[in-house]
Amino acid sequence: MTLYRPPRSPLAALFLREIRVGRRIGGGSMLGVIFFLVLVTLTPFAIGPDLALLSRIAPAILWLSGLLATLLGLDRLFQADYEDGSLDLMLTSRTPLELVILTKCAAHWVLTGLPLVAAAPLFGLMLAMPAQDLWRIALSLLVGTPALTLIGAIGAALTVSLRRGGLLLAVLILPLSVPVLIFGVAAAAATESGLLPFATPMMILCALTLLALVGAPVAAAAALRQAGS
Amino acid sequence: MQPMRNYANPTEFLRLADVLVPIAAAITGLLLALGLYLSWFVAPPDYQQGETVRIMYLHVPAAWMSLFVYAVATSAALGTLVWRHPLADAAQKAAAPLGASFTFLCLVTGSIWGKPMWGTWWVWDARLTSVLVLFLIYLGLVALWQTIEDPGKAARAAAIFTLVGAVNIPIIKFSVDWWNTLHQPASVFRLGGPAISGAMLWPLVVMALAFTFLFLTLHLMAIRNEILRRRLRRLALLAVDAEDHAPDPSWEAALER
Numbered sequence: 001m002t003l004y005r006p007p008r009s010p011l012a013a014l015f016l017r018e019i020r021v022g023r024r025i026g027g028g029s030m031l032g033v034i035f036f037l038v039l040v041t042l043t044p045f046a047i048g049p050d051l052a053l054l055s056r057i058a059p060a061i062l063w064l065s066g067l068l069a070t071l072l073g074l075d076r077l078f079q080a081d082y083e084d085g086s087l088d089l090m091l092t093s094r095t096p097l098e099l100v101i102l103t104k105c106a107a108h109w110v111l112t113g114l115p116l117v118a119a120a121p122l123f124g125l126m127l128a129m130p131a132q133d134l135w136r137i138a139l140s141l142l143v144g145t146p147a148l149t150l151i152g153a154i155g156a157a158l159t160v161s162l163r164r165g166g167l168l169l170a171v172l173i174l175p176l177s178v179p180v181l182i183f184g185v186a187a188a189a190a191t192e193s194g195l196l197p198f199a200t201p202m203m204i205l206c207a208l209t210l211l212a213l214v215g216a217p218v219a220a221a222a223a224l225r226q227a228g229s
Numbered sequence: 230m231q232p233m234r235n236y237a238n239p240t241e242f243l244r245l246a247d248v249l250v251p252i253a254a255a256i257t258g259l260l261l262a263l264g265l266y267l268s269w270f271v272a273p274p275d276y277q278q279g280e281t282v283r284i285m286y287l288h289v290p291a292a293w294m295s296l297f298v299y300a301v302a303t304s305a306a307l308g309t310l311v312w313r314h315p316l317a318d319a320a321q322k323a324a325a326p327l328g329a330s331f332t333f334l335c336l337v338t339g340s341i342w343g344k345p346m347w348g349t350w351w352v353w354d355a356r357l358t359s360v361l362v363l364f365l366i367y368l369g370l371v372a373l374w375q376t377i378e379d380p381g382k383a384a385r386a387a388a389i390f391t392l393v394g395a396v397n398i399p400i401i402k403f404s405v406d407w408w409n410t411l412h413q414p415a416s417v418f419r420l421g422g423p424a425i426s427g428a429m430l431w432p433l434v435v436m437a438l439a440f441t442f443l444f445l446t447l448h449l450m451a452i453r454n455e456i457l458r459r460r461l462r463r464l465a466l467l468a469v470d471a472e473d474h475a476p477d478p479s480w481e482a483a484l485e486r
Contacts, residue, residue, distance in 0.1 A: 179404035226385035
């Protein structure tokens with residue numbers, strides 16, 4: 001610990017704190033990937049081991065699993081801070097709450113979204129996706145999962161004061177995730193022949209993520225302020 | 230605590246509502262009677278769809294109302310967030326279940342209409358799917374109201390979610406349309422046929438007005454109930470505060486109701 005140097009900005013400190021806390025609690029990022037793996041493993045049991053069928057619906061399965069795995073731990077995004085009082089410090093600090101939320105989302109995404117992106121090509125192979133199509137699923141998840149985390153942050157902020165807000169959180173945010181799911185799956189399911197386009201859904205997916213990047217922290221901050229007051 | 234100031238406007242509203250509710254209810258009754266008569270006995274059967282087309286006079290106004298109610302809820306949400314008006318809180322809370330009901334009515338009548346027309350109760354058509362997502366958003370809103378105990382906090386949380394939904398509904402609509410054209414040829418669902426004729430348009434307009442007044446009546450009544458419910462809660466809290474000892478069970482039982 002003697003080599004530890006304090007980070008320069010409060011946001012960097014917050015980011016490192018979130019990563020540290022996230023890795024120590026609940027198995028850290030591996031648990032999300034394991035959950036992802038379990039969901040992918042269950043699918044063939046549900047629909048049969050037909051490889052042709054599996055490879056056709058693999059993008060859908062991976063995206064649905066990603067959507068569910070992103071929900072993991074989302075209800076604790078602000079709740080732990082709300083319970084131990086850190087949230088009050090964040091509310092009263094001079095750092096804008098919107099940036100604090102963005103930082104917390106970034107840390108949450110690094111711990112839950114990024115491992116999914118890394119694991120997705122492997123799971124795509126398990127679902128008999130052609131190897132040359134794997135980069136599409138990874139890229140679409142890389143671009144799309146931040147939007148899911150950010151939309152989730154709105155729900156997490158709205159349910160922060162609830163003891164059992166997890167289910168309500170899912171009910172609130174999953175309908176709002178419909179556009180991300182549609183364009184994410186469309187980008188992932190695009191074909192080399194160009195019959196199903198890749199660029200169009202990909203760019204709309206980027207737009208959705210950028211929109212969430214701007215809008216979600218504002219909405220989540222408003223929700224946290226009303227919960228804290 | 231300045232209960233007098235807080236309730237000044239709601240009191241005015243209660244007085245106004247007592248006058249307006251019977252009038253709105255009477256107009257609703259007249260318009261519904263006229264609209265149902267027109268749509269059942271006067272409007273001609275469609276040359277393609279026959280008598281089944283009559284369900285349109287319930288289905289289409291319900292679909293319009295599902296969006297109209299969301300617009301009302303959005304303006305009430307702005308009232309809550311910008312002016313912190315207790316009346317806006319009540320208007321928001323009253324609108325959510327009404328919107329969910331109209332959306333549900335739209336889905337059910339659409340489904341009943343779809344069975345003879347498309348041969349199936351449900352298709353993943355773009356419109357149906359968007360309305361289904363809207364229904365889910367309404368249900369989430371109702372759940373949010375029911376879960377957060379403090380009415381003020383519930384109102385602000387619901388207001389934020391309503392506004393987030395208002396931004397998202399057009400995006401969802403666009404996404405679902407895009408998804409639908411990608412997955413299914415749109416031509417299958419162009420069974421609507423000819424542009425609507427005057428003989429069919431008039432019953433539809435009357436029914437749409439009837440539904441609007443039905444919503445206004447129910448909304449006013451629900452807001453009135455909500456104000457009274459809040460007053461009861463406030464009075465109960467004050468009564469509990471006033472007593473030094475714990476409240477006796479019978480008083481508590483009265484609170485539960």
